[in-house]
Amino acid sequence: MDDDAIRDRLRRLGEVEPPVSVDRAGVLRAGRRRRLARRVGTTGLVLALAAGAYPAVAALTPDRAPAPPAAPTPAETVAPPPRAIVDRAAGTITLPIDQTGLTPDDWDVSTTMYRHFVSACMEDGGFDDLWWLEGPAVEPPPWVNLPYGVWRTSDVRENGYGVLVERLVQSESPRELDDAEFDALMACESALVDAGLAVDESDLVEEHGALGGFTPAEGTSEGRSIREEWRQCLADAGVEPPPQDADWLPEGVRDAPFEEQVRIGLIDVACKERLDIIQRMGDRDAAQQAAYLEKTAEYRSALRSAEAATLDRAREYLEEHGISIP
Numbered sequence: 001m002d003d004d005a006i007r008d009r010l011r012r013l014g015e016v017e018p019p020v021s022v023d024r025a026g027v028l029r030a031g032r033r034r035r036l037a038r039r040v041g042t043t044g045l046v047l048a049l050a051a052g053a054y055p056a057v058a059a060l061t062p063d064r065a066p067a068p069p070a071a072p073t074p075a076e077t078v079a080p081p082p083r084a085i086v087d088r089a090a091g092t093i094t095l096p097i098d099q100t101g102l103t104p105d106d107w108d109v110s111t112t113m114y115r116h117f118v119s120a121c122m123e124d125g126g127f128d129d130l131w132w133l134e135g136p137a138v139e140p141p142p143w144v145n146l147p148y149g150v151w152r153t154s155d156v157r158e159n160g161y162g163v164l165v166e167r168l169v170q171s172e173s174p175r176e177l178d179d180a181e182f183d184a185l186m187a188c189e190s191a192l193v194d195a196g197l198a199v200d201e202s203d204l205v206e207e208h209g210a211l212g213g214f215t216p217a218e219g220t221s222e223g224r225s226i227r228e229e230w231r232q233c234l235a236d237a238g239v240e241p242p243p244q245d246a247d248w249l250p251e252g253v254r255d256a257p258f259e260e261q262v263r264i265g266l267i268d269v270a271c272k273e274r275l276d277i278i279q280r281m282g283d284r285d286a287a288q289q290a291a292y293l294e295k296t297a298e299y300r301s302a303l304r305s306a307e308a309a310t311l312d313r314a315r316e317y318l319e320e321h322g323i324s325i326p
Helices: 003-017 024-040 052-058 104-124 155-161 163-171 179-194 200-206 221-236 259-273 278-296 295-318
Strands: 086-089 092-094
Touching: 052 163, 052 200, 086 278, 104 179, 104 295, 155 163, 155 259, 200 295, 221 278, 278 295
Parallel strands: none
Antiparallel strands: 086 092
16 A cells, blocks of 8 residues: 555544544533642542544554555654653653643742632632632642652652652542532632633633543553563562552552651662663653644644733732732
8 A cells, every 4th residue: 555545544544433422511621620620729530531433443444554654765854752851860850741831930820810819709609618828839749750659769768658648648538529619610710711810721622622631651551561660670679569550659658667668669769770760651751742742732822822911910910919929
């Protein structure tokens, strides 16, 4: 089969309606609930959406394997694969999505304004016992640079697995919003948009067809294989690894005394260093994110343009209410 025929076939694949129905409004509503929960400090529902499109794809796939792509000619250039930026000295892991969207300063302004506005709005709605301003300083969660568990000996010696245990405990005891509270919150967010202080992202998602996200490294076969290498390394060293689909916490460390957490943590870090787990998992996530960003470039460009105006208004709002960002 020639290249033109292959391209035509692949183009038709993209036009096939998946053999499952998707409630787009429901997905957007659930996504908004998760986004609201992140910004106000509560934990909402987690929705995983899978569209089983395999039968439709198989129907259009040729019986024989397609010819491999032609090697690039000398005049062509091939972009290097996206990689995670792992800064061991700073303890940071930077992925493609981290380099898009709002700057940290802009995020602080936007989130502080949001929390102040919504806390006042929810108080007016009778929910003042559950909503309050958390303070102008907006710090990222302490586990933001631990997507693959502990990975520096200095952190282990200082904290053991404390940060990851804290995240696990929080995830197990979320405060979910009941219908009345959620409806009131939706009304407050609408008021926020009407005041020019926020963007209704759901409209942009619909307009630019950006529904959905990307599969993290742990959801890919390559990521699971890398993770299995780490689990086997722990087992070989006498440490009971977590189940394949669990967090990056070895079994037993949650309730272990600090000295035992440090002992296990140093073995954990040694395994990750020997197998280069952090860079390899980061590179898988970088590849997944880069593909998503390319697919949604039009949407993200429109979102950045819309956010620029709301940021100016957010700064005015904070000034009007005497709130400063450190």
